[in-house]
Amino acid sequence: MSKFARIIGTGSYLPPKVVTNDDLSKTIDTSDEWIRTRTGIQERRVVTDESTCDLAVIAANNALEMAGVDASELDLIILATTTPDKIFPATATMLQTAIGASCPAFDLQAVCAGFIFALTTAEQYIKTGAANKVLVVGSETLSRIVDWNDRSTAILFGDGAGAVVLSGSEETGILHSKLYSDGNYLSSLQVSNNYINETGFIEMAGNEVFKIAVSRLSSLAEETLSACNMTSENLDWMVPHQANIRIISAVAKRIKTPMDKVVVTLEKHGNTSAASIPLALDTAVRDGRIQKGQTLLFEGIGGGFSWGSILVKF
Numbered sequence: 001m002s003k004f005a006r007i008i009g010t011g012s013y014l015p016p017k018v019v020t021n022d023d024l025s026k027t028i029d030t031s032d033e034w035i036r037t038r039t040g041i042q043e044r045r046v047v048t049d050e051s052t053c054d055l056a057v058i059a060a061n062n063a064l065e066m067a068g069v070d071a072s073e074l075d076l077i078i079l080a081t082t083t084p085d086k087i088f089p090a091t092a093t094m095l096q097t098a099i100g101a102s103c104p105a106f107d108l109q110a111v112c113a114g115f116i117f118a119l120t121t122a123e124q125y126i127k128t129g130a131a132n133k134v135l136v137v138g139s140e141t142l143s144r145i146v147d148w149n150d151r152s153t154a155i156l157f158g159d160g161a162g163a164v165v166l167s168g169s170e171e172t173g174i175l176h177s178k179l180y181s182d183g184n185y186l187s188s189l190q191v192s193n194n195y196i197n198e199t200g201f202i203e204m205a206g207n208e209v210f211k212i213a214v215s216r217l218s219s220l221a222e223e224t225l226s227a228c229n230m231t232s233e234n235l236d237w238m239v240p241h242q243a244n245i246r247i248i249s250a251v252a253k254r255i256k257t258p259m260d261k262v263v264v265t266l267e268k269h270g271n272t273s274a275a276s277i278p279l280a281l282d283t284a285v286r287d288g289r290i291q292k293g294q295t296l297l298f299e300g301i302g303g304g305f306s307w308g309s310i311l312v313k314f
Contacts, residue, residue: 003127003169003170004126004127004168004169004170004171004172004173004174005122005123005126005127005134005166005167005168005169005173005174006166006167006168006169006171006172006173006174007164007165007166007173007174007312007314008066008067008068008069008165008166008167008169009063009064009065009066009067009068009069009164009165010062010063010066010162010163010164010165010278010281010282010285010286011058011059011060011061011062011063011064011065011066011162011163011164011282012059012062012160012161012162012163012275012278012279012282012283013055013058013059013062013160013161013162014045014159014160014269014279015045015046015047015048015050015055015159015160016045017045017046017047017048018043018044018045019043019044019045019046019158020032020042020043021035021036021041021042021043021155024154024155027148027149028148028149028150028151028154029151030151030155035155036267038244038246039155039156039244039245039246039266040244040245040246040248040264040266040267041155041156041245041266041267041270041271042267042268043267043268043270044157044158044159044268044269044270045158045159045160045269045270046143046158046159047141047143047144047159050141050159051085051141052081052083052084052085052091052139052140052141052161053085053091053094053095053098053139055139055140055141055159055160055161055275056079056081056091056095056137056139056161056163057095057098057099058161059137059139059161059162059163059275059278059282060095060099060135060137060161060163061099062163062282063135063137063163063164063165063282064099064135064165066165067165067167069133069165069167071099071100071101071135072100072101072102073133074101074103074133074134074135075103075104075125075130075131075132075133075134076103076104076105076122076125076130076131076133076134076135077092077095077096077101077103077104077105077106077134077135077136077137078092078105078106078107078108078118078121078122078134078135078136078137079091079092079095079105079106079107079108079118079137079138079139080107080108080109080110080114080115080117080118080136080137080138080139080274081107081108081109081114081138081139081140081274082109082111082114082140082142082145082273082274082302083140083141083142083144083145083273084107087196090105090106090107091107091139092105092106092107092137093105093106095137101135108121110181110274110302110304110306110308111189111273111274111302111303111304111306112241112243112271112273112274112276112300112301112302112303113179113241113274113300113301113302113304113306113307113308114138114273114274114302115136115138115162115274115275115276115277115278115298115300116177116179116277116298116299116300116307116308116309116310117179117306117308118136118137118138118274119136119164119166119174119177119298119310120177120179120308120310122134122136122166123166123174123177126166126167126168129168131168132167132168133165133166133167133168134165134166134167135163135164135165135166136163136164136165136166136278137161137162137163137278138161138162138163138272138273138274138275138276138277138278138279139160139161139162139274139275140159140160140161140272140273140274140275141159142157142158142159142202142271142272142273143157143158143159145191145200145201145202146201146202147201147202150201150202152204152206153201153202153203153204156243156244156270156271157202157270157271157272157273158269158270158271158272159272159275160269160272160275160276160279161275161278161279162272162275162276162277162278162279162280162281162282163278163282164278164281172313173312173313174310174311174312174313175228175295175311175312175313176224176227176228176310176311177224177308177309177310177311178220178223178224178227178308178309179306179307179308180216180220180306180307180308181304181305181306181307182304182305182306183304183305185208185212185304185305186303186304187205188204188205188208188209188212188303188305189202189203189204189205189209189302189303189304189305190202190203190303191203210244210246210247212301212305213243213247213251213301213307214247214250214251214254216301216305216307217240217247217251217299217300217301217307217309218250218251218254218255220299220307220308220309221238221251221254221255221297221299221309222255223309224297224299224309224310224311225255225297225311227311228311230295230311231256232255232256232257233256234295235257235261235295235296235297236261236290236291236294236295236296237261237262237263237284237289237290237294237295237296237297238252238257238261238262238263238296238297238299239262239263239277239280239281239284239290239296239297239298240262240263240277240280240298240299240300241271241276241277241299241300241301241302242264242265242266242269242270242271242272242276242277242279242280243266243271243276243300243301244266244271245264245266245267248262248264248266251299263280263281263283263284263289263290264280265279265280265283273302274302276300277298277300281296281298285314290314291314292314293313293314294313294314295311295312295313295314296311296312296313296314297309297310297311297312298310298312
């Protein structure tokens with residue numbers, strides 16, 4: 001039985017179509033300056049004919065290549081997504097077939113905290129000895145549930161996928177994780193449909209979401225560091241869910257972490273929900289910012305609300 005679950009590979013993928021703030025200003029009452037000053041977003045990627053699985057396949061293969069792991073070696077695949085390609089089967093099973101794996105595969109839905117929930121689940125499989133190599137993917141095609149005439153949400157969301165390969169290791173990996181949910185805030189951030197076969201769009205009470213996110217994520221970061229007898233001074237990087245630069249900055253300030261130790265990809269990606277943390281992680285690994293042996297804090301919050309954090313020795 002392995003003591004730690006260690007990240008041995010990262011990967012990501014963004015669809016090629018770019019939608020800039022200026023593009024949005026042609027169809028809704030907004031401007032590049034208005035969006036940038038309130039969110040930090042300059043552009044986002046959106047799919048044309050690509051599926052959630054299509055994005056996941058490329059991100060997964062990139063992570064497997066970095067890890068030096070063949071898909072046939074995987075013991076489990078967990079796909080975090082809010083935008084599955086079908087009601088069933090799970091998009092994870094489509095991904096499994098596409099990459100040539102034969103292991104169990106399932107979807108997990110915790111919206112923007114989905115990757116944190118999936119990574120925590122994968123860690124438990126490894127720590128108990130039920131799996132040794134696990135692929136965790138966050139993949140989203142949020143543009144399909146965005147009302148592009150709604151200024152409050154159309155400016156925020158984008159599509160993309162990120163992935164990590166976890167392996168059982170005697171070397172330190174995931175140090176601590178913590179998950180929370182509170183369904184009392186359902187109406188603050190949700191999709192507007194009532195039943196499974198209805199089509200709905202993202203609805204959000206922006207000010208309420210901001211307050212809840214900053215409060216919960218700040219407390220969670222402090223709690224997570226404290227559980228490992230650490231402070232923010234021990235962190236090399238915070239890799240947060242990329243929702244809004246004001247949320248990211250406020251949390252960093254609360255836990256006394258300078259912004260030059262925070263990975264921010266929001267300006268080019270927008271909010272990609274479950275894909276945002278692994279997308280940001282892969283970006284910073286591949287550009288050399290994140291190095292082996294560094295201490296990282298992942299955290300995110302999504303509709304429901306569900307939120308969580310993971311402290312990692314990379």
